[in-house]
Amino acid sequence: MKYLNEFHDPDLARKLIDDLHRITTRPWAIMEICGGQTHSIIRYGIDQLIPEQIEMIHGPGCPVCVTSLELVDKALAIAARADVTFCSFGDMLRVPGSEADLFAVRSRGGDVRIVYSPLDAVRIAQENPDRQVVFFGIGFETTAPANAMAVHQAKRLGLSNFSMLVSHVLVPPAISAIMDSPAARVQGFLAAGHVCSVMGYWEYEPLVDKYRVPIVVTGFEPLDVLDGIRRAIVQLEAGRADLENAYPRAVRYEGNKPAQEMLADVFEVTDRAWRGIGVIPRSGWKLSESYRDFDAEIRFPVGDIETQESPLCRSGEVLQGLIKPNECEAFGTQCTPRTPLGATMVSSEGACAAYYQYRRLDDSKAPADE
Amino acid sequence: MCLGIPGKVIEVYDQSGTKMAKVDFGGITKEVCVAYVPEIEVGEYAIVHVGFAISKLDEKAALETLSLFEQMGVLAEELDTGS
Amino acid sequence: MSDPSPNVEGWTCPLPLRDYPTVVLGHGGGGKLSAELIRHLFLPAFANATLECLGDSAVIDVAGSRVAFSTDSFVVQPLFFPGGNIGELAVNGTVNDIAMSGAQPMVMSAGFILEEGMPLDRLGVIVESAAAAARAAGVELVTGDTKVVDQGHGDGVYINTSGFGIVPDGVMIGPDRARPGDAVIVSGDIGVHGIAIMSVREGIEFGTVVESDTMPLNGLVAAMLEASHDLHALRDPTRGGVAATLNEIAEASGVGIEYEERLLPVPEAVSSACSLLGLDPIHAANEGKLIAMIPSAATDDVVSAMRSHPAGAGATVIGRVVEAHPGVVVARTAIGGSRIVDTQMAQQLPRIC
Numbered sequence: 001m002k003y004l005n006e007f008h009d010p011d012l013a014r015k016l017i018d019d020l021h022r023i024t025t026r027p028w029a030i031m032e033i034c035g036g037q038t039h040s041i042i043r044y045g046i047d048q049l050i051p052e053q054i055e056m057i058h059g060p061g062c063p064v065c066v067t068s069l070e071l072v073d074k075a076l077a078i079a080a081r082a083d084v085t086f087c088s089f090g091d092m093l094r095v096p097g098s099e100a101d102l103f104a105v106r107s108r109g110g111d112v113r114i115v116y117s118p119l120d121a122v123r124i125a126q127e128n129p130d131r132q133v134v135f136f137g138i139g140f141e142t143t144a145p146a147n148a149m150a151v152h153q154a155k156r157l158g159l160s161n162f163s164m165l166v167s168h169v170l171v172p173p174a175i176s177a178i179m180d181s182p183a184a185r186v187q188g189f190l191a192a193g194h195v196c197s198v199m200g201y202w203e204y205e206p207l208v209d210k211y212r213v214p215i216v217v218t219g220f221e222p223l224d225v226l227d228g229i230r231r232a233i234v235q236l237e238a239g240r241a242d243l244e245n246a247y248p249r250a251v252r253y254e255g256n257k258p259a260q261e262m263l264a265d266v267f268e269v270t271d272r273a274w275r276g277i278g279v280i281p282r283s284g285w286k287l288s289e290s291y292r293d294f295d296a297e298i299r300f301p302v303g304d305i306e307t308q309e310s311p312l313c314r315s316g317e318v319l320q321g322l323i324k325p326n327e328c329e330a331f332g333t334q335c336t337p338r339t340p341l342g343a344t345m346v347s348s349e350g351a352c353a354a355y356y357q358y359r360r361l362d363d364s365k366a367p368a369d370e
Numbered sequence: 371m372c373l374g375i376p377g378k379v380i381e382v383y384d385q386s387g388t389k390m391a392k393v394d395f396g397g398i399t400k401e402v403c404v405a406y407v408p409e410i411e412v413g414e415y416a417i418v419h420v421g422f423a424i425s426k427l428d429e430k431a432a433l434e435t436l437s438l439f440e441q442m443g444v445l446a447e448e449l450d451t452g453s
Numbered sequence: 454m455s456d457p458s459p460n461v462e463g464w465t466c467p468l469p470l471r472d473y474p475t476v477v478l479g480h481g482g483g484g485k486l487s488a489e490l491i492r493h494l495f496l497p498a499f500a501n502a503t504l505e506c507l508g509d510s511a512v513i514d515v516a517g518s519r520v521a522f523s524t525d526s527f528v529v530q531p532l533f534f535p536g537g538n539i540g541e542l543a544v545n546g547t548v549n550d551i552a553m554s555g556a557q558p559m560v561m562s563a564g565f566i567l568e569e570g571m572p573l574d575r576l577g578v579i580v581e582s583a584a585a586a587a588r589a590a591g592v593e594l595v596t597g598d599t600k601v602v603d604q605g606h607g608d609g610v611y612i613n614t615s616g617f618g619i620v621p622d623g624v625m626i627g628p629d630r631a632r633p634g635d636a637v638i639v640s641g642d643i644g645v646h647g648i649a650i651m652s653v654r655e656g657i658e659f660g661t662v663v664e665s666d667t668m669p670l671n672g673l674v675a676a677m678l679e680a681s682h683d684l685h686a687l688r689d690p691t692r693g694g695v696a697a698t699l700n701e702i703a704e705a706s707g708v709g710i711e712y713e714e715r716l717l718p719v720p721e722a723v724s725s726a727c728s729l730l731g732l733d734p735i736h737a738a739n740e741g742k743l744i745a746m747i748p749s750a751a752t753d754d755v756v757s758a759m760r761s762h763p764a765g766a767g768a769t770v771i772g773r774v775v776e777a778h779p780g781v782v783v784a785r786t787a788i789g790g791s792r793i794v795d796t797q798m799a800q801q802l803p804r805i806c
Binding site for chain 3: 373375392395396397398399400418
């Protein structure tokens, strides 16, 4: 694929890796925000190839992982209703709620469908006027414009049988929460490239100023990730803390204006609970007043949900970069992709799943693979 | 959050008031909403995430980035031999 | 009188999150859930040594000959997909399973479960395709069965095929026969069938020129055996893809497998579709390809024979069987790192992230 394959070139990767080895003189801890970057790092073995002094701390950038347990349980309750056709992105289907997941709901007769785009859910609503069609609108800022367009279209078309269960999360507040935590170790950030395609990267200036950490807007292909790391290290070694764009082919400072306009219309900021972390103030989006009619949480009040996280699950610590997946006692034993305790083991972006899938050999414990 | 890949716009059209495009991803074609990149033209590339173009791909910037990587070893060698 | 219901307590760890008291789609995905169903429900129930080998076909002694016997069921949706339909898939599937034991399929049976309301002309096309596939493979359909179920149950058509063939003397092929030092060969482009099906799957359909690679492999296997009688393992990577097959053989043989990602033959359209959906080609289904593990000394001859055969034109050595990390498959990534290649849990789910 053009403009994709070139960024996998092994010779150029070698150059970037060699350069990293040449310039790194001290230990540094860098956090990659986005789950897609985590996936790339583990999948291609980037962390094995960069200098040992560089520690990659995996950030909470997996929207599937951080969707609150309560909301997952609400989704399951709504999907189980006989009058509902529940549409979702594929990765949410095996995320464990307190007792089940969407796959299980489907096997019990729930009408659960995987869609590629939120507009597919709108189409399903159009084609099935007698069904209540609910779309699980999760994601970071990257996915929000798509979800916004879906609700906007539904409103324009007068599709009263369409609604959205919204759980959007925002990156800059997450960075603040991580840096404000007393256990903070992160010295530099790789910002999520496609989040910045939408939002621009001007929002990160105050974070650089306040926390004095380099923030490098980074892409997702192996060369992009290596370059993002390299630029962060160059800054750290020189004692600098600047905002830098390592993904200029897809990101501009001001971001995508039409998308931002739609977002301002459809969503408004709200406090959000991040699974495994807790409530981060003003860290999410919910539907704005003029779109409240399409809010599935209001349309389908499911009452008080008693959530139950596994007491053994340490997803939260993993998501904050406080521990590595294989430092959790349950990793590979009670907790495997087959029997996940938390969302980070289910989502292919989750750090635990990535470690288990691609890295089990590094772990001294023999995984209990069933 | 992430999975956005570059594709080439091969057709642009209107669908009930929304700007859409047929995009080619290395032999795979998919219908994509380009309402957020309304100025995009046939032959240009876009970054597509869940069926939406979220950014035009700046081909010049892409080539410059690759060129920077190519230069990397060269510069380092010159610096090393110079010292 | 013993309780016939399965003791599901023994299946899962005590935590409630993974308790599936009902069958879920994942159980048919060819991944870990499928394996669990087989291991915990079917194997103990039927309990015999032949079944426990879990080969593509069972090899049994019958009156002095070794017979390879296999069965396969087809529930593919949609029934018609780019490059074929359920009819030829059903025939080629059993032909190939028999061929994976080194045998030439002699005869086949077919059971059709038809849904009331299925248009006869469409059924006619399916049956014609199956007949043509049988002729192409040189196998006769000698017995069959037809049932009809109420409308609303059955997705149009389900087909089961079974068949057998004789394994030539001296040929000992099985998933437990791979040995350290063996070359790992793939017979051609991977991920093709899986992507062809996905391209017409509701919710994620896309336009593509990728057509299913369904085809009989018994001719290719015969050509390989002519080059060398000493083939160790053969398997066609259907559901679960190349990853599932490599893992199954690694586990059955108690060996490790290592391969280079850059050597995997992945056509551009398959790679693009996988990038689009966030899938990995090594987990995508194949219906006209095989994986072979053969002693390194025989590699050149066998690969040459494969490439001379139309079904093996793209044959490539991708890696090696090793003593290290038994049961685990490891790949060297494009940029020089390494990663474990695992079987999927269920079937692949398109990702957004």
